[in-house]
Amino acid sequence: MRHIKLSSTIVSLMGILPLLWIGVTCHRIYEPGYSITVASSVSVQEGLCVSIPCNFTANYKTTFTGSTGYWIKEGSNPRYIAASNDKSKPGQKPNFHLTGNPDTGNCSLTITDAGSEDDWSKYYFRFEKGELKYGYNKEVTTRITVTDLVDEPVISDPGAVIAGVEKTLTCSPPRNCPATSLTFHWKKSKVPDIWRENSSNITFTPSLDDNKTTITCEMSKYSWRTTKKSIPLVVYSPPVITITWQITGKKNKKKIIKLDPIRVDEGESLILKCSVESDLKLNVTWTDGKNNVLQHGIVKELELRLDNITIYQTDVYTCSALTDYVISTASISVIVPYPPRNMEISISSKDLPASHHVNISETETLTLVCRAEGNPLVNVIWVKGETDVEAPKASNIGSPAMINVTFSEADVYRCFAWNVNGFKEKRIHVDKIKDYPVKIAEQTAGGFTISYLNVLIGFICGIAIAVLFILLYKLIGRKKHSKNKEYMKAVEPSANGDPTADDIYMNVSEPEHKDEEATDSNGQLDANGVAPDQEEELHYSTIAFTAKPNKVPSSQPESDYAQIQKQ
Known part of the structure; x- marks a missing residue:
């Protein structure tokens, strides 16, 4: 029987020990409206940390504003505040931290770097919000147990x-x-x-x-x-990267140790192949000199095709083998050679492009600039006539050539540009002018050059044409006036001052007679020329006086000729 009781006791203790080790959570209510849920005991290894969850209610509430919380060591007098969120009453234990927010009813506590001095000590939570203050030591206190360090790093x-x-x-x-x-x-x-x-x-x-x-x-x-x-x-072993290439049917293979330029002519096609030897699973990528990813894949071999090569594909191409922790790379340079091109001459002193001819005055100095592109970089020099201005040693490789020209040095200047792939020449004539020409500003609109001089000439011509039209108009007016005068003279009144019959009736028109109105049904007319059954018809004419008649003497009555009735 004793053996049975001892076994039962051991079994009971084995069931309780894990609770003592990890802590027992208690929820107790001592006063209505106030409750707390927190472990009554917590175990932590020396030098390590532990978090103690904790929640509470105060006056039946779990949300507050501007509240404060404190973890206080039980039995301390005055109160020993281990941790708090009150800046005026900070915690006195640096390894105790109130990580919960009392405004949300959270009173969680975290202990770091636990030491022997923390062993077997008890702490309780206290809440304050204005006049509302309550310590939960009556409900539950939490005992801290510190054990030896046993967990592995x-x-x-x-x-x-x-x-x-x-x-x-x-x-x-x-x-x-x-x-x-x-x-x-x-x-x-x-x-x-x-x-x-x-x-x-x-x-x-x-x-x-x-x-x-x-x-x-x-x-x-x-x-x-x-x-x-x-x-x-x-x-x-580190990944071993091998780059091979093929150019329009010619196959070349070489293990890349350093930059080894490949020369490819314009229009040809190039295939770059990256092969990786490694026991690791690697992400292989091809990038250009600007780190643009051109091709990628989790493979052992990765090809990059460059079809119809242009001069703009001269670059350094890099094959990279990557894992989450390491990167191995190999690079190769591709060169597309070409002779000098895009050659141009400009005048930097005037900030103008140069044509085949340019004028220079006695007080001017022109700075001629010559530029050209090429791969490899071109040599650029200036030549005056047939005499070298600068020796070839002073040529500008890859940069523009400049020369200053004065009035006395006016001549034909030639720019030479060359590299191993070709030669190019361009020339300009510098002509002397002794007097400053009138500088006429020009503007370009719609592809046509508009000269202010041409506008001035056009304006003067327009005025001349307008004056000519005015003179012609006045000449024609004078001729018409002369004709009117001659007409007035032809119709002057008689010498005695009385108008003649011709003067009076010169504009009287004969009335028209319609045949159908002048005949009767039998075509008979009376002695007066009127049909028997018709009344006599009145005829009207208009008189226009072309000349003002002389005044009739006051002794004679004036006659009005307003209407003439023809019988």
């Missing part, structure tokens, strides 16, 4: 370790705890003593000899309390 993932490529490893406490009072040492197999000490990070360059060695990190609170973690190293 954590070593960061080394990833792919490649010989010759620098690698960094980090050793840290478990559960992301800060390593405030912990120390770290590194050991490596094949090295009898400590490899690196007093550092949580280690940086080294592995070699193939390090393959299958073991790296160990030791974490200590004190020299007699130490835990450790070991990882094996697998060291890979």
Whole structure:
């Protein structure tokens, strides 16, 4: 029976011990409206950290504004505040932190770098908001238990370790705890003593000899309390990159060790092939000199095709083999040679492009500039007539050639540009002018040159034409006036002052007679020329006096000739 009771007691203790280790959560209500949910006991390893969840209500509420919270050591007098969010009453234990927000009913506590001085101590939460103040020590207190350090440290993932490529490893406490009072040492197999000490990070360059060695990190609170973690190293050989190429049917293969230019003529096609030898799974890419990705893939071989090559594809092309931790590269330069082209001459002193001829006055100095493109870079020189102005040694490789020309040096100037692929020449005539010409500003509109001189000449011509039209108009007017005068003279009155019959009736027109109205049904007329059954018809005529008659003497009555009736 005693044996049975002892076994039952052991079983009961084994069920309770885990609760003591991880903490027992209690929810107690001592006064209505006030409650708290928090572990009554918490265990933490020395040097490590622990978070204690906590929630509360005050006056039946869980939300507040501007409230403060305090974790206070039980039995302390005056109150020993371990942690708080009150700036006027800060916590006195640097490793205790009120991480919850009392305004939301959260009173969670975090303990870092636990020490022996924290062992077997009790703490409770207190809430304050204006006149509302309440300590939850009557409901529950939380006991902190500090045990020996037993958990292993954590070593960061080394990833792919490649010989010759620098690698960094980090050793840290478990559960992301800060390593405030912990120390770290590194050991490596094949090295009898400590490899690196007093550092949580280690940086080294592995070699193939390090393959299958073991790296160990030791974490200590004190020299007699130490835990450790070991990882094996697998060291890979660095990727070997080989670039081969093919140009319009000609196949060339070469392992790239340094930049080795490939010369490709315009219009040809080029195929670049990148081959990678490695035990790793690599992402292979082709990029140009501006790091633009031209081709990519997780493959062992990757081709880049450049069809119908132009001069603008002269560049450095790079093949890269990448993992998440390492990159290996190889590059090759592609050159598209061409003779001098886009040659131009300008006058920098006037900031104008030059034509075949340019004038220079006695006080001027012209600066002639010659530019040209080419690959490889062109040599550029100026030649005056048949005499060299500058020796070829002074030619400008890849930059414009400049020369100053004065009035006395006016002549034909030739610009020569050349490289291994060809030669080009361009010339300009510098002509003397002794007097300054009238400078006429010009503007260009719609592709036509508009000269202000032409506008002035046109304006003068327009005025001349207008004057000519006015003179012609006046001449024609004078001729008409003369004809009127001659007409008036032809119709002057008689000498005695009385108008003649011709003068009076000169504009009287004979009335017209219609045959159908002048005949009767039998075509008979009477003695007066009127049909028997018709009344006599009146005839009217208009008189226009072409000349003003002389005044009739006052002794004679004036006659009015308003209407003439013809019988």
